Amino acid sequence: MSATPDILKQHLIDPVICIRCNTCEETCPVDAITHDSRNYVVDPDICNGCNACISPCPTGSIDNWRNVVRVKAYSLDEQLGWDELPQEQEIEGAETATTSPTGGGSGGADETTFTPPPVDAARGSTVPPKSAPRPVVNSHTLKQPAVATVTGNFRVTELGRDYDTHHIVLDFGSSPFPVLEGQSIGIIPPGTDAHGRPHHARQYSIASPRDGERPKYNNLSLTVKRVTSDHAGNPVRGVASNYVCDLQKGDQVKVIGPFGSSFLMADDPKANLLMICTGTGSAPMRAMTERRRRLRKDGDGKLMLFFGARTKEDLPYFGPLMNLPKDFIDIHLAFSRKEGQAKTYVQDLMRERASDVAALLTNDATHIYVCGLKGMEDGVMDALRFIADQHGIAWKELHPRMKAEGRLHLETY
Amino acid sequence: MSAIDYSQKIPNNVNLNSDRVLQRALEQWQPNFLSWWGDMGPEGSHQHDVYLRTATSAEPSGWAHFDYVKMPDYRWGIFLSPQVQDRKIHFGEHMGEDVWQEVPGEHRANLRRIIVTQGDTEPASVEQQRHLGLTAPSLYDLRNLFQINVEEGRHLWAMVYLLHRYFGRDGREEADALLQRRSGQEDNPRILGAFNEQTPDWLAFFMFTYFTDRDGKFQLCALAESSFDPLARTTKFMLTEEAHHMFVGESGVSRVIARTCELMKKHNVEAPDQVRALGAIDLQTIQRYLNFHYSVTLDLFGADQSSNAATFYNTGLKGRYEETKRGDDHLLKDRGYKILNVVDGKLVEKEVPMLNALNEVLRDDFIKDSEAGVGRWNKVIEKAGLPFRLTVPHKAFNRQIGTLSGVRIAPDGRPVSQEEWNAKASEWMPTAADRAYVASLMGRVVEPGQYANWISAPLSGINKQPLDIPYVRFN
DSSP states (O other), X not given: OOOOOOEEEEEEOXXXXXXXXXXXXXXXXXXXEEEOSSOEEEOTTTOOOOOTTTTXXXXXXXXXXXXXXXXXXXXXXXXHTOSSOOOOOOOTTOOXXXXXXXXXXXXXXXXXXXXXXXXXXXXXXXXXXXXXXXXXXXXXOSSSOEEEEEXXXXXXXXXXXXXXXXXXXXXXXXXXXXXXXXXXXXEEOSSBXXXXXXXXXXXXXXXXXXXXXXXXXXXXXXEEEOOOBOTTSOBOXXXXXXXXXXXXXXXXXXXXXXXXXXXXXXXXXXXXXXXXXXXXXXXXXXXXXXXXXXXXXXXXXXXXXXXXXXXXXXXXXXXXXXXXXXXXXXXXXXXSSOTTSOOOOHHHHHHHTHHHHHHHHTOTTXXXXXXXXXXXXXXXXXXXXXXXXXXXXXXXXXXXXXXXXXOEEXXXX | OOBOBTTSSSOBSSOGGGOHHHHHHHHHHHHHHHHHHXXXXXXXXXXXXXXXXXXXXXXXXXXXXXXXXXXXXXXXXXXXXXXXXXXXXXXXXXXXXXXXSSOOGGGHHHHHHHHHHHHHHHHHHHHHTTTGGGGOSSHHHHHHHHHHHHHHHHHHHHHHHHHHHHSHHHHHHHHHHHHHOOTTOSSSOOSSGGGGSOOOSHHHHHHIIIIIHHHHHHHHHHHTTOSBHHHHHHXXXXXXXXXXXXXXXXXXXXXXXXXXXXXXXXXXXXXXXXXXXXXXXXXXXXXXXXXXXHHHHHHXXXXXXXXXXXXXHHTTSSOOTTGGGOOSOSOOTTOEEEEEEEETTEEEEEEEEGGGGHHHHHHHHHHHHHHHHHHHHHHHHHHTXXXXXXXXXXXXXXXOSSTTTTOOBOTTSOBOOHHHHHHHHHHHSOOHHHHHHHHHHOOOOOSTTOOOTTSOOOSSOGGGOOTTSOSXXXX
């Protein structure tokens, strides 16, 4: 195998457009941004690509990226001396594969229509678990997407219900597309929108472990819910989700990514995984669970899952979940629309199982993953704090520590 | 709790519905605010759909949501930056103690005064700018003006929340008065002088947002250090919005300069009247506008020696710019600071206790920040290969407040006689003729992607949108 240089997608600030307002430096959760009297600059050794600085920037100058060989990244001194950004350099021997600081930017020149995964950088970790392997990210971009073939499309919620969720299997044939549990990919729907522009790529979490939905084949699976109404409840046909849910075996799909470099599974088999999700937020949990199931041996860490849906019938993978051995994973299902029963949310069940959750919290091998609708995040965080308080655990101390150690991962939308 | 609750009548992330009395009081203030906006907000704009930014969370991930909104339907609300656990007072005589979540009785009057003064500037600037929409040089600029206006409105909400929540009846009365004063009105003017001046044209607007909103930035930065935690958290979030206002100013002036230089090079002219013949704003006029707005803004920092400033610092109400990043003892008791004094008609430096000179300290920080941006404007001229350079006038030039008021100082810092001042004032500050010329250029451009002749296109669109989308739709 020939050596490909380690490429960094380096985050830079355009000194021509920047107004030196200090917002980015104030916002950066890892203090990667600094300045002198001339320029604001990003330290390539510290920046983890969490993108917390992107949207507060009033000018757009923050959103600049250059592919560079990692060992030749622009130093702080070089950046401080700039009057304008350098041109993008051709990199000899480089393939399309690049790794971003960790999570990639909100976009290089070729990614203007893609938004990266929503990671809650303020409350959750922006660094991966210590034992997670280094992920490949952004190996395929809008300019050079991968092409995958659909090898399966199964409905995973009951027929005749409002919720229509599909399990899609994509095969990448001979082109490499390495992924890790917790990562996501983007799918580009074909055609153009009403203004004649190509559709935006949509992001979906990967539901299969790194060695594939079908082990040893170059494939992965997704969990995709058909969107039939917008946030306000008005009927709307989601372009990408309908495209994906209607795919037929043999269809070809344009894929970009992979994305995500902090919401990753801890690789240590002794790690406890506390997984909390709703709806299609179950995809990464399924990937992690399946990875652990395949490698299962005595003495492994604990798996605990809190999974919320409206009803049993709306819960993706209900059947397969129920077949998992009870001594392998501790599962709690919360239904918010079960007839004749009070609404139950994941945080309610967490409180019910407070002593078990507390036992996990006191263990430094525990990693928490939260994925699903934005609305669940406050409730889950409150429940965690409540449980900690109840059991004499100093949440004020534990929360920032878990965050810093890459043990608290929030991905909500 | 950080997500903003938009299901409420007043969007907020302060758990407003847990305090019914406060909620009712603010819900009574809300229609008065909307009525003020209807009367004094941007003229003729209420039916426009404007591509605006609205915060959906006070944390970076949800900071900026863009969509078309009619301004009277903008979701003005109350957003505080997330609370920092166990935050301690980090300057003044209470250093090391827990920050205050309620107002200590002994600081009530001073805090109220600080909040009212800050709050008064917010609606004032909306009033000052209310006619500008009729002469916007592009839809992009019109949208930026409106974004600033709605955010100044939100900053008013931020201050009114503090008044209602923490200052009882006095606070409610002050909140009402904020809607009653009017910029430039003789019998009931706004509190600070600069906020009673007109903003007659877009060059003045860009200068105002560059210099005067930068005063806002420095005041907010100083308040973000406050021991009164709700004030610190409120102003911290306001700063994120304020940055956009300074962007509009810096890039606006920069685009005016770029266009002037472009035409000067293309037609190979240098003299101001030749530049004007091309329909551009000559660099000399830009310099005069700069001199005026800069000097008027310097006055906003207050008297160079102030026992109030010392009290505010000592008691922990208001810190210095970047207080936490400074390496001193944060008490300043034994420290001195050099201020300017006038002796026998000459400017001399005089050392005074730093505590009394804190207005001057903040003013000097502002000067450094302002100069850096002027340097970036000069880069635009330099790049065009022209010899002209803009300069920031001496800080004693044209001052009306403090020791330097009434002293006649030229922009280069030289004391001059009243006669010389009278003779040269028209070279140093915009004349009626300058203002009339600039006003003559102001015509509304409403074609998407088109710009008035006197200003160049921006370098990039808002929220990565192309430059030629209709940033404002007229209905």
